[in-house]
Amino acid sequence: MDTISERYQHVLSQIRHATGIAGRPKNSVQLLAVSKTKPAGDIAVLYRLGQRHFAENYQQEALLKQQALAGFNITWHFIGPIQSNKTKAIAGQFSWVHSVDRLKIAQRLSEQRPAHLPPLNICLQVNISEESSKAGVSLAELPELAAAITVLPNLRLRGVMAIPEPNSQYAQQRLPYRHLYQAVQDLHLAGLDSYSFGMSGDLKAAIMEGATMVRIGTALFGERDYRV
Numbered sequence: 663m664d665t666i667s668e669r670y671q672h673v674l675s676q677i678r679h680a681t682g683i684a685g686r687p688k689n690s691v692q693l694l695a696v697s698k699t700k701p702a703g704d705i706a707v708l709y710r711l712g713q714r715h716f717a718e719n720y721q722q723e724a725l726l727k728q729q730a731l732a733g734f735n736i737t738w739h740f741i742g743p744i745q746s747n748k749t750k751a752i753a754g755q756f757s758w759v760h761s762v763d764r765l766k767i768a769q770r771l772s773e774q775r776p777a778h779l780p781p782l783n784i785c786l787q788v789n790i791s792e793e794s795s796k797a798g799v800s801l802a803e804l805p806e807l808a809a810a811i812t813v814l815p816n817l818r819l820r821g822v823m824a825i826p827e828p829n830s831q832y833a834q835q836r837l838p839y840r841h842l843y844q845a846v847q848d849l850h851l852a853g854l855d856s857y858s859f860g861m862s863g864d865l866k867a868a869i870m871e872g873a874t875m876v877r878i879g880t881a882l883f884g885e886r887d888y889r890v
């Protein structure tokens with residue numbers, strides 16, 4: 663499991679395997695390669711192997727890599743915390759934003775989305791561990807926030823993203839995703855087709871509970887030099 667190529671094949675086979683066990687259609691789970699802290703050269707390696715969706719946590723770090731990889735046909739996802747003064751840049755640089763948890767941020771992204779680009783795809787970050795210190799809208803506030811965002815003209819609400827408390831027990835990993843999946847079904851909103859669930863440590867549990875996008879960093883690129 664040394665090279666990026668070997669890790670990539672391994673992650674793809676884990677996704678295929680879990681999708682099969684879950685009884686879900688082939689290709690119903692998309693791999694997002696989380697490239698934060700990793701150089702543009704690592705992204706280029708994965709790109710040549712066929713990967714097209716990449717996710718970044720920091721706007722400025724992402725911009726440098728996007729400039730370095732300008733000729734590449736990459737779909738960029740933003741998955742990090744969003745400060746108000748970064749919404750304009752984020753609205754112009756990305757196709758997807760997974761970390762929206764406040765109406766004010768959504769309104770700014772909608773207003774600042776460049777007119778020549780299609781609507782920005784949005785996932786609401788939900789705090790399913792319900793810790794006050796963590797980012798994300800609570801399950802209780804999800805219906806109201808989702809309804810308010812569906813009317814914003816330059817956004818397209820696609821679903822939810824969650825980062826549960828780390829848990830090494832497979833059964834425990836599945837529970838928060840199951841609750842959130844059901845909560846989204848209960849919204850009865852049209853067009854919600856995306857569940858951004860699962861990281862390197864809980865990919866299988868996430869796929870069993872309906873993930874349509876898994877966000878994988880470490881298992882593809884190796885350990886990061888610093889934790890974020």
Ligand SMILES: *Cc1c(COP(=O)(O)O)cnc(C)c1O
Nearest residue numbers: 696741861862877878879880881
């Ligand atoms: C860093 C990060 C990931 C990837 O985590 P790994 O454990 O390295 O796979 C996924 N989602 C978010 C929001 C992240 O910040």
